[in-house]
Amino acid sequence: MQPLEMRSHLLTEQVNPDSLNLDQLSSIELVELFNREDAKTIAAIAEAKSSLADAIDLTATALRRGGRLFYVGAGTSGRLGVLDAAECPPTFCTPPDLVQGIIAGGASALVRSSEGLEDRSDDGAAAIAHHHITQLDVVVGIAAGGTTPYVHGALRAARQRGAATIFITCVPIEQVSAEVDVNIRLLVGAEVVAGSTRLKAGTVTKLALNILSTSVMVKLGKVYGNRMIDVAVTNQKLHDRAIGILQDLTELSREDARSLLEQSGRSAKLALLMHWTGLEKAESERLLATHQGNLRQAVLGIIPLNTND
Template sequence: MQPLETRGHLLTEQVNSNSLNLDQLSAIELVELFNCEDAKTITAIADAKLSLAEAIDRTALSLRQGGRLFYVGAGTSGRLGVLDAAECPPTFCTPPDLVQGIIAGGASALVRSSEGLEDRADDGAAAIAHHHITQLDVVVGIAAGGTTPYVHGALRAARQRGATTIFIACVPIEQVSADVDVNIRLLVGAEVVAGSTRLKAGTVTKLALNILSTSVMVKLGKVYGNRMIDVAVTNQKLHDRALGILQDLTDLSREEAGFLLERSGRSVKLALLMHWTGLEKAESDRLLADHQGNLRQAVSSHGA
């Protein structure tokens, strides 16, 4: 990790030559500039595809074996990790402890700036101990500039416990190294406002987390085709979505789909298995369990 006094050379701290006259631009010119700069996030994801794919495979393997996924960060990076973790239960019906976000300063840091806490490496290590990280778990450290002591402290502690470690940063490895299993570097260049990594760096990090968590859930059987068959039916919008999925994938009317959904205990995945195999709920539950929740494998094994 780079000492504080030498961080000025980092890619995320550089001055963007395309925005030197930022304070003189009209509103439409500002939009055009941001749009042009934000386009670089797509290229950065493409350039990091191999490391992202490795992170997906490693994480899916760990979770399949009973592990958990943790995001660790401070400031914007921490908030993005917490956001991605919070969206997994409603989207994929995962238990709240399967994907968790750890942010320097705790819950209050989500709405109030607490960036001073990011300099405490020991706090990062303590968070790993607090969550009882084991060799089955995956810890993703997120630090746009790559130097956040809190994140590095957490990653070191996680590695000592045998966990799989992944690092996401927006600076080249030669600027900031990290002793981890998977290094994901999202190089979007200097920010429109120099050093403001909530901009392109934040955007590309959100893209990467979307890809990581969603792809892992796909590999865990949470998706059939491109339908979120493990959606948690917890409000009217999600209830309508569940019925729509059932109707799209079967020949059922809305009323019939609703009846089947209730018989299944409001599980789209179970409802589909019951419909396609003719099995009742208890039998379908057992068949799904035999195939680790993978609907396609369960249906295939039954010959449906």
Template sequence: MTNLQERGHLLTEQINPHSLNLDQLNSVELVELFNSEDFKAVAAVAEAKIPLAKAIDTTAERLRQGGRLFYIGAGTSGRLGVLDAAECPPTFCTPPDLVQGIIAGGAGALVRSSEDLEDRAEDGAGAIAQRQITQLDVVVGITAGGTTPFVHGALNAARQRGAATIFIACVPADQVSFEADIDIRLLTGPEVLAGSTRLKAGTVTKLALNILSTGVMVKLGKVYGNRMVDVAVTNQKLRDRALRILQDLTGLSREASGFLLERSGKWVKLALLMHWTNLDKEAGEKLLAAHQGNLRAAVATYESQQKPS
């Protein structure tokens, strides 16, 4: 493990040779430089596709068994985890406790810097104990430089409880090694502003978390084609989206789609099943429950049952 007092050799702390004259660039040149460097974030995700895919499969399997997904980090890394977790309920209608973000310093650290708290490994372990992590859960530790004690403490405590652990860092394993079930390295190189990991490291982390959570929800049947059929209809924008999904997939008018949405209890997935099978709300709910909410599987089962033997 890296000496926490000597981090200058870390990839995320090194000097970027392309931005040595950063303070001498005009605004257009600044934008061009940041833009060219940001392309490295997309390439880094591509390089990490195998462990990312494994993380999706592992997490989906645990959640099917009743587990939960936790993101844990400090500073920018912690904020990105909290953001991804917060966006799951409206997008996929998940219960708030299914995907959770934990940040060093708690909710206050979301809007005010509290980076000093990242050095407390015992606080990370305490966060795991407080949430009663079990062997069904998945804990994703996010640390750009790979050395954050808060994250290390949390992941070590999670492993002791039998949880699946995923380590996400933006430095190679030969600089910072850590024992986790899945090791994801997102290597974007030195930052344009040396050491400012809210830049490329933050961007690549956001990309990876988007892929992880969305991939898991796809595996859990919360998507049909590329439509968010479990969208929570909680405001006018989301109601409009729900109606457009119903119109596109059923061919119904907007008015008829509205009636169907109301009959289903504002659940797009159930509305589609009711339309395609002529089942009532209660029967549709039972069929979906029998297929763990997978709409495609539920429709296929219904259609097979209608065929003459």
């Protein structure tokens, strides 16, 4: 990791030559500038596609074996990790402990800045111990500028425990190195406001986390086609979405789809399996368990699949 005095040379700390007159721009010019700069986030994701794919495969394999996924960060990076983790249970019906976010300063840092805590590498290591991370788990360190001691302390501690490690940062490896299993470098360049990594760096990090967690869930059978068949039916909107999924994939009427959903215990995945195989709920649950929750594999194991996917 780079010494503190060298952080001003990092890519994320440099001055953007295209925004030197930022305070003189009109509102429409500001929007146009941000739009041009934000387009660089898509290119950065494309450049990092191989490392992102490696991270997806590593994480999916670990979770299939009973491991967990942890995001570790401070400030904006930490908040983005917590956000991605928090959205997995309602979207994919995962248990709350499967994907977890760890942020320097704890829950209070989500709504109130506590950036000073990011300098404590021992706190990062302590967080790893607190969550009882083992060789089954995956730890993703997120640090836009790459130097956050809290994140590096967590990654070192995770490696010592045998966990798989991934590093997501917006600086090139020659500026900040990290001994991890997968290095994801999202090079979006200098920010519109120099050093404000909640901008492009934050946006590209959110994009990367979207890709990582969603792709892992796809690999785990949480999606059929492009439908979130493991959606947690916890409110009216999600209830309607589950019914819509059943209608799309079975051509049932809305009333029949609603009845099937209730018979399945409000599990769209289970309802689909029951409909396609003719099995009762308990039998369908056993069949799904045999195929590690993968609907397509469960159905193909019994009958040729002939649905509108």
